[in-house]
Amino acid sequence: xxxxxxxxxxxxxxxxxxxxxxxxxxxxxxxxxxxxxxxxxxxxxxxxxxxxxxxxxxxxxxxxxxxxxxxxxxxxxxxxxxxxxxxxxxxxxxxxxxxxxxxxxxxxxxxxxxxxxxxxxxxxxxxxxxxxxxxxxxxxxxxxxxxxxxxxxxxxxxxxxxxxxxxxxxxxxxxxxxxxxxxxxxxxxxxxxxxxxxxxxxxxxxxxxxxxxxxxxxxxxxxxxxxxxxxxxxxxxxxxxxxxxxxxxxxxxxxxxxxxxxxxxxxxxxxxxxxxxxxxxxxxxxxxxxxxxxxxxxxxxxxxxxxxxxxxxxxxxxxx
Numbered sequence: 023x024x025x026x027x028x029x030x031x032x033x034x035x036x037x038x039x040x041x042x043x044x045x046x047x048x049x050x051x052x053x054x055x056x057x058x059x060x061x062x063x064x065x066x067x068x069x070x071x072x073x074x075x076x077x078x079x080x081x082x083x084x085x086x087x088x089x090x091x092x093x094x095x096x097x098x099x100x101x102x103x104x105x106x107x108x109x110x111x112x113x114x115x116x117x118x119x120x121x122x123x124x125x126x127x128x129x130x131x132x133x134x135x136x137x138x139x140x141x142x143x144x145x146x147x148x149x150x151x152x153x154x155x156x157x158x159x160x161x162x163x164x165x166x167x168x169x170x171x172x173x174x175x176x177x178x179x180x181x182x183x184x185x186x187x188x189x190x191x192x193x194x195x196x197x198x199x200x201x202x203x204x205x206x207x208x209x210x211x212x213x214x215x216x217x218x219x220x221x222x223x224x225x226x227x228x229x230x231x232x233x234x235x236x237x238x239x240x241x242x243x244x245x246x247x248x249x250x251x252x253x254x255x256x257x258x259x260x261x262x263x264x265x266x267x268x269x270x271x272x273x274x275x276x277x278x279x280x281x282x283x284x285x286x287x288x289x290x291x292x293x294x295x296x297x298x299x300x301x302x303x304x305x306x307x308x309x310x311x312x313x314x315x316x317x318x319x320x321x322x323x324x325x326x327x328x329x330x331x332x333x334x335x336x337x338x339x340x341x342x
Contacts (some may be wrong), residue, residue: 060114060117060118061114061118062111062114062115062118062197062198062201063111063114064201066107066110066111067111067198067201067202068201068202068205069107070104070107070108070111070198071183071186071187071202071205073100073103073104073107074104074144074186075182075186076100077097077100077101077104077144078144078147078148078151078182079172080093080096080097082169082172082173101141104141105134105137105138105141108137108140108141109130109133109134109136109137110133111198112133112136112137112190112195112198113128113129113130113132113133115195115196115197115198116128116132116133116195116196118196118197119196119197136193136195139193140189140190140193143189147185147186147189150185150222151181151182151185153222153223154178154181154182154185154222154223154224154225155168155171155172155178156168156223157223157224157225157243157245158171158175158177158178158225158227159171161225161227161245162225162227175229176209176210176211176212176228176229176230177210177212177225177226177227177228177229177232178226179206179209179210179229180206180207180210180212180214180226180229180232181214181220181224181226183202183203183205183206183214184203184206184214184216184218184220185220186202187199187200187202187203187216188216188217188218188219188220190202190216191216191217199216199217200215200216202216203215203216210229210230211229211230211231211232212226212229212230212231212232212234213232213233213234214232214234215234215235215236215238217236217237218234218235218236218237218238218239218240218272219238219239219240220234220238220240220244221240221241221242221243221244221277222242222243223242223243223244224240224242224243224244224245225244225245225246226245226246226247227245227246227247227248228247228248228283229248230248230249231248231249231250232246232248232249232250232251233250233251233252233253234252234272235252235253235254235271235272236271236272237269237270237271237272237290238252238272238273238274238275239272239273239274239275240252240274240275241275241276241277241278241279241296242277242278243277243278244275244277244278244279244280244281245279245280245281246281247281247282247283247284247285247302248283248284249283249284249285250281250282250283250284250285250286250287251285251286251287251288252272252273252275252287253272253286253287253288254271254272254288254289254290255271255288255289255290255292255307256271256289257271269290270290270291271289271290272288272289272290273287273288273289273290273292273293273294273306274292274293274294275287275294276293276294276295276296276297276298276312277296277297278296278297279294279295279296279297279298279299279300280298280299280300281294281299281300282299282300282301282302282304283302283303284302284303285300285301285302285303285304285305285306286304286305286306287300287306288305288306288307289307289308291309292306292307292308292309293309293310294306294309294310295309295310295311295312295313295314296312296313297312297313298310298311298312298313298314298315298316299314299315299316300316301315301316301317301318302318303318304316304317304318
């Protein structure tokens with residue numbers, strides 16, 4: 023083999039280093055981030071998420087069973103750890119997001135207040151997740167127990183992460199909620215924006231391919247199957263051709279709605295009325311009155327072979 027001489031190797035490497043460092047200062051590159059403020063840590067943010075889940079579900083998350091007399095000690099220790107890291111990450115995220123020319127008015131005291139507000143919401147959050155677990159058991163005949171849902175169901179994992187991230191989003195904390203929900207997206211296949219507003223007793227069955235956009239409103243006792251998209255119909259732009267942000271782009275799903283696999287519901291003005299059922303693969307871009315069942319007309323199927331015959335027609339039973 024012909025080896026590159028050490029001097030030539032050093033020269034090549036030096037050129038690469040020089041070009042890479044020069045690219046960091048190229049104002050035309052969107053991937054650059056060289057500024058005075060320090061970005062929050064993705065690793066620290068995901069550790070915060072994991073620690074909060076340890077508090078919410080200690081017997082399911084920790085390697086050892088938690089005894090009753092240990093709970094105060096355990097919760098106190100984890101909360102103190104979460105508080106310290108969360109306060110720092112919130113401060114970094116706020117400082118990163120500040121676009122003014124003056125020094126950022128948001129200081130560590132503000133970050134501490136936000137961190138304590140999030141921790142103070144955890145008991146209520148646990149009650150909401152309890153309703154989500156119950157909805158999963160009631161909505162899936164394959165589920166044998168609450169334990170199985172908490173341990174195994176990707177839909178519940180995605181909803182748990184969303185509910186934690188949503189509380190940070192409500193506090194106005196940038197970036198950290200998206201880090202959390204996009205991590206869950208990668209692990210569960212369910213993409214739930216932390217800005218979506220989702221009511222109680224929410225269940226996603228199978229999870230994979232579900233998309234819930236930022237301005238989606240979902241009522242109580244709603245059930246989604248895999249591949250459902252609650253998305254935007256269009257992306258309005260201003261006179262400069264820039265996307266308008268902060269407007270409602272995604273649908274409203276009222277109470278007690280079921281949406282089956284592969285259905286797509288689009289548009290900020292689209293409302294799926296309470297108690298409606300949307301069949302699989304339907305494409306909805308306008309509002310549906312309460313109590314409506316929407317289904318595609320059954321496609322024509324061809325059967326061939328000496329021992330085949332088409333089955334008799336049947337009414338949909340709305341089951342997967």
